[in-house]
Amino acid sequence: MKGLLLAAASSLLCVAAVTVVFRIVDVRRRAAAMLGIFLATIPLYVAAYALTPADLWLLPEWLVEPRSFLCGAFGLFVHATLFFGGWLQVYNLAERGFSLRILVDIDESPGRALSPEEEEAAYGGGLGMGWMLDKRIDGLLSTRLMVERAGCLLATPKGARAARLFGGLRAFLQIETPQ
Amino acid sequence: MNPDALGTAFGAGAAWTAAAVVVHFAIFHFARVEHRARTVTLLFALAAVATLWTCLLLDVDRWRAVYGMVVVACSFLLYMPFYYTLAASQSVQLVIEVRAAPHGLSREQIRRRYPVQETLAGRLETLAWAGYIVGVDGRFVLTFKGRLVSLPFRAIKKLWRLGPGG
Numbered sequence: 001m002k003g004l005l006l007a008a009a010s011s012l013l014c015v016a017a018v019t020v021v022f023r024i025v026d027v028r029r030r031a032a033a034m035l036g037i038f039l040a041t042i043p044l045y046v047a048a049y050a051l052t053p054a055d056l057w058l059l060p061e062w063l064v065e066p067r068s069f070l071c072g073a074f075g076l077f078v079h080a081t082l083f084f085g086g087w088l089q090v091y092n093l094a095e096r097g098f099s100l101r102i103l104v105d106i107d108e109s110p111g112r113a114l115s116p117e118e119e120e121a122a123y124g125g126g127l128g129m130g131w132m133l134d135k136r137i138d139g140l141l142s143t144r145l146m147v148e149r150a151g152c153l154l155a156t157p158k159g160a161r162a163a164r165l166f167g168g169l170r171a172f173l174q175i176e177t178p179q
Numbered sequence: 180m181n182p183d184a185l186g187t188a189f190g191a192g193a194a195w196t197a198a199a200v201v202v203h204f205a206i207f208h209f210a211r212v213e214h215r216a217r218t219v220t221l222l223f224a225l226a227a228v229a230t231l232w233t234c235l236l237l238d239v240d241r242w243r244a245v246y247g248m249v250v251v252a253c254s255f256l257l258y259m260p261f262y263y264t265l266a267a268s269q270s271v272q273l274v275i276e277v278r279a280a281p282h283g284l285s286r287e288q289i290r291r292r293y294p295v296q297e298t299l300a301g302r303l304e305t306l307a308w309a310g311y312i313v314g315v316d317g318r319f320v321l322t323f324k325g326r327l328v329s330l331p332f333r334a335i336k337k338l339w340r341l342g343p344g345g
Contacts, residue, residue: 085256
């Protein structure tokens, strides 16, 4: 139980730090900044786990684990899950989610209703749908999965490896081209 | 208290998670699945129940059995984003298509492959099918479910000072 409680506390500390940083600093690579903050909370978690008593001054005996290392590792796994499967996904959805952006556009429109043509122009807070594709291409260029040479986009060796892996998995799982 | 109870619970959770992933791959490979996300969710839910059953069978106390189920829940939280990236990410699709083209693709060629109207129409159809929006007089409005999703994300975007996103 100690591991779980410290994991929850570390996760809350992590998201609080992310909020403070995003509010006071103009961060260009936000996902990388979030990852850095998460990594900084790991030594804090380990230190808190090592320096506090097994019962955290409040847990009943039946919630105290006899195997301290296993409980600590479990807490670390939960902390990592809450970050990678929780906060980072919330950020990804808010920053990159196509469907979510459509819902927000409709919600923020004056009459809270949009036709497909109006959504095409209003997408991304008025940037338009064409911007969405450019944003994804620029993202692939900045992560060096693709390069642009003489007006043509080419897969880098890293991009080719990713394409082989994901293409193979998509074919195996019978996933069709998404819309 | 059995000192091995925690390890047994974690082992059961990890083993049933692995089983859920293997069954997921097998089902999707051999059958045409219509409700894909629901199927994966169901498989992990079954893995959680199986973990509880295994723990109780091995005399693990109920509290540690719940830890085993937490292992399955955490694995689900990590697996679903991976699956969605694989299944629905446009960036993944783009990099696959660019690699498949012998001389690469220009931005214009990519725009032709992903016509804006068709992409948007497809996504609006999906959102309507899932009950997030509904068509009224040629326009789309949010349903209650759609607003439930939109509102917290609008708040997060404001709190974290994110860009328009999308």
